[in-house]
Amino acid sequence: MNLSLMSLEISVVVLGIVVLLADLWMPAERKRMLGYAAAAALGLLFVNTFVGQCSCNSDGTTAGGMFIQDAFSGFFKRFFLLAAALVLVLAVEFSDRIAAGVSEYYSLIIFALAGMLFAASANDFTMLFVSIELITITFYVLTIFTRGKVTSLEAGVKYLILGALSSAFMIYGIALVWGTTGKFNFNELAAVSSQFAENKLFLFGVLFILVGLGFKIAAFPFQMWTPDVYQGAPTPTAAFLAVGSKAAGFVLLLRFLFVAIPSVTAHWDKLLIIVSAITILYGNLCAIPQRNLKRLLGYSSIAHAGYLLLGVAALTGAGQAAVLYYLGGYLFTTLAAFAVIAIAMRHLDSEDIGGLAGLHQRSPLLAATLTIAMVSLAGIPPLAGFFGKFLLLKAVIEQGATNHGYYCLAFTALVGVVISLYYYFGVVRAIYFSKETPDAPPITMSLPAKLVIVICLAGMFYLGLFPSKMLNLASEATFALGLIAR
Amino acid sequence: MTHVGLEHYLIVSALLFALGLLGVITRRNLLVMYMSLELMLNSANLALVSFSRFNDNLNGQVMVFFIITVAAAEVAVGLALIVALYRKRQSAHVEDLTSMKY
Numbered sequence: 001m002n003l004s005l006m007s008l009e010i011s012v013v014v015l016g017i018v019v020l021l022a023d024l025w026m027p028a029e030r031k032r033m034l035g036y037a038a039a040a041a042l043g044l045l046f047v048n049t050f051v052g053q054c055s056c057n058s059d060g061t062t063a064g065g066m067f068i069q070d071a072f073s074g075f076f077k078r079f080f081l082l083a084a085a086l087v088l089v090l091a092v093e094f095s096d097r098i099a100a101g102v103s104e105y106y107s108l109i110i111f112a113l114a115g116m117l118f119a120a121s122a123n124d125f126t127m128l129f130v131s132i133e134l135i136t137i138t139f140y141v142l143t144i145f146t147r148g149k150v151t152s153l154e155a156g157v158k159y160l161i162l163g164a165l166s167s168a169f170m171i172y173g174i175a176l177v178w179g180t181t182g183k184f185n186f187n188e189l190a191a192v193s194s195q196f197a198e199n200k201l202f203l204f205g206v207l208f209i210l211v212g213l214g215f216k217i218a219a220f221p222f223q224m225w226t227p228d229v230y231q232g233a234p235t236p237t238a239a240f241l242a243v244g245s246k247a248a249g250f251v252l253l254l255r256f257l258f259v260a261i262p263s264v265t266a267h268w269d270k271l272l273i274i275v276s277a278i279t280i281l282y283g284n285l286c287a288i289p290q291r292n293l294k295r296l297l298g299y300s301s302i303a304h305a306g307y308l309l310l311g312v313a314a315l316t317g318a319g320q321a322a323v324l325y326y327l328g329g330y331l332f333t334t335l336a337a338f339a340v341i342a343i344a345m346r347h348l349d350s351e352d353i354g355g356l357a358g359l360h361q362r363s364p365l366l367a368a369t370l371t372i373a374m375v376s377l378a379g380i381p382p383l384a385g386f387f388g389k390f391l392l393l394k395a396v397i398e399q400g401a402t403n404h405g406y407y408c409l410a411f412t413a414l415v416g417v418v419i420s421l422y423y424y425f426g427v428v429r430a431i432y433f434s435k436e437t438p439d440a441p442p443i444t445m446s447l448p449a450k451l452v453i454v455i456c457l458a459g460m461f462y463l464g465l466f467p468s469k470m471l472n473l474a475s476e477a478t479f480a481l482g483l484i485a486r
Numbered sequence: 487m488t489h490v491g492l493e494h495y496l497i498v499s500a501l502l503f504a505l506g507l508l509g510v511i512t513r514r515n516l517l518v519m520y521m522s523l524e525l526m527l528n529s530a531n532l533a534l535v536s537f538s539r540f541n542d543n544l545n546g547q548v549m550v551f552f553i554i555t556v557a558a559a560e561v562a563v564g565l566a567l568i569v570a571l572y573r574k575r576q577s578a579h580v581e582d583l584t585s586m587k588y
Contacts, residue, residue, distance in 0.1 A: 125549070126548075126549055126552055129549075129552065129553070129556070130552055130556065133556045133559075133560070137556075137559055137560055137563055140563050140564070140567060141563060144567055144570060147570055147574075150574055150575065150585050151585050151586055153567070153570055153571045153574055153575075154571070154583045154585055154586060155586070156567050156571075157516060157567060157568065157571055157583060158583065160563075160564050160567055160568075161510070161516070161519055161520070161523070161580075164520070164523045164560060164564065165507075165510055165523060165526075167527075167560075168503075168506070168523055168526035168527050168530065169526075171527060171530040171553055172503055172526070172529065172530040172533065174530070174549070175499075175530045175531075175533040175534045175537065175546075175549075176533065178534065178537065178545070178546055178549070179496075179533060179534070179537035179541070179546070182541055182543055182545075184545055184549070227586075228586050231586050232586060295586075
């Protein structure tokens with residue numbers, strides 16, 4: 001077993017344990033520093049993936065083919081590291097609202113990150129199952145961390161029941177797929193999967209596994225938990241759920257569909273088109289009447305799962321690269337929105353949109369950040385969200401010649417974008433054009449929080465204005481995944 | 487006595503899975519729902535073990551160990567969560583989980 005390929009994962013797990021142990025000797029007033037130190041450590045690991053010797057730049061498999069390291073998993077590992085580092089800073093900002101166990105909150109975020117890193121490298125059903133459960137079970141705890149609030153507990157229980165249900169489906173699917181083919185490894189399965197394309201038991205198994213993955217990415221019809229959990233969970237948890245957990249679902253979905261069962265996936269374009277279209281419409285239509293900002297972002301996250309599925313449904317390398325690019329933009333945009341919620345709404349009981357009134361007087365920077373985040377989520381140039389949506393639509397329309405359903409799908413996506421303009425601009429209106437502007441004091445921010453905001457802003461503009469570098473990274477990553485043969 | 491083959495085991499496992507699903511859908515007590523979920527996980531274990539026995543491939547039984555371990559962790563967290571909710575609301579019924587609506 002070649003442990004050096006796993007050195008990144010091992011260092012992240014060790015960091016989590018160190019945070020947990022350091023808590024024992026740390027005086028209560030210095031615990032904030034622990035969170036910053038952990039965020040800085042993850043930030044260093046992230047920078048190290050570009051400039052130094054990192055296991056995520058190498059290629060190879062280990063643990064008997066269960067763990068694969070290629071450009072695709074390298075791309076997602078960078079993504080997860082950056083997301084977790086930013087979320088940890090948010091967690092420190094949020095820490096005064098957590099009654100007990102702040103250090104456990106930090107270390108659980110790091111353990112969830114470890115699960116995501118393993119998910120990025122999963123090349124085997126065992127690894128897929130264990131990594132996805134490591135993420136999900138950690139998130140159950142992260143969701144109920146503000147135990148004093150009933151909403152937090154309710155969100156946790158809903159997430160628990162539906163999450164356990166989806167993992168039961170997934171594990172039964174794995175049992176059926178393994179029972180018919182006798183393969184756990186994705187590459188071995190790919191070699192034989194075409195022989196089983198007519199086998200009902202095998203296809204049921206694949207469908208059940210897709211249920212489990214669909215739950216993670218919040219695709220229709222497995223999206224019911226999303227708004228409640230986003231609303232009830234502590235803000236940093238919701239942010240990490242929106243970015244990290246969704247991306248982990250997509251990395252597993254892409255690898256499962258295009259590495260393990262490419263010959264089956266090639267016939268399932270209709271299913272993917274329908275799921276993607278309904279997810280887009282459902283998310284956007286249900287977001288319209290929302291008054292709670294976190295709940296609104298929950299519905300918007302469902303809609304974005306639909307947009308991301310456009311790239312999966314296209315069944316081409318261009319589509320997959322567009323998914324990766326879009327996720328990159330989504331990271332900065334969503335984290336910016338949740339950062340503003342965590343900082344600007346700290347004195348409010350709920351995250352009602354009305355609470356944003358007068359934000360532009362209290363803190364022009366936060367108001368501008370939230371506005372830009374909403375504009376980017378809506379997909380207006382020159383921000384990251386626009387170019388990502390453009391790439392996804394382009395990938396779908398290019399496939400229109402093979403199946404006219406793709407044209408309908410592209411049209412549905414455009415309708416979804418138009419609907420979404422309405423509620424995203426409702427948020428912007430609440431910031432700048434509210435009638436009553438309460439006499440609230442200006443908002444002060446700590447330096448690391450300002451840094452997070454600036455990083456998110458820079459990311460949104462950079463990806464929107466200079467997309468070529470990121471696009472190269474994304475194409476390289478999808479090249480490692482191997483194009484689908486049609 | 488007829489011979490008991492793979493299909494019999496699979497039918498039992500599918501029945502267990504369906505019973506568990508029915509329990510999750512129809513029952514309104516969180517603890518009973520959670521028990522039904524465990525039933526669903528164990529139906530998958532039964533399927534894996536029987537496939538493993540009849541196909542002479544031990545990998546499936548190794549997977550079962552992973553599932554049992556993960557299920558144990560999930561139960562520990564899940565029961566703690568349900569207890570925390572019960573302390574706050576004095577109820578473990580899903581009908582009472584209505585504080586979040588738009």
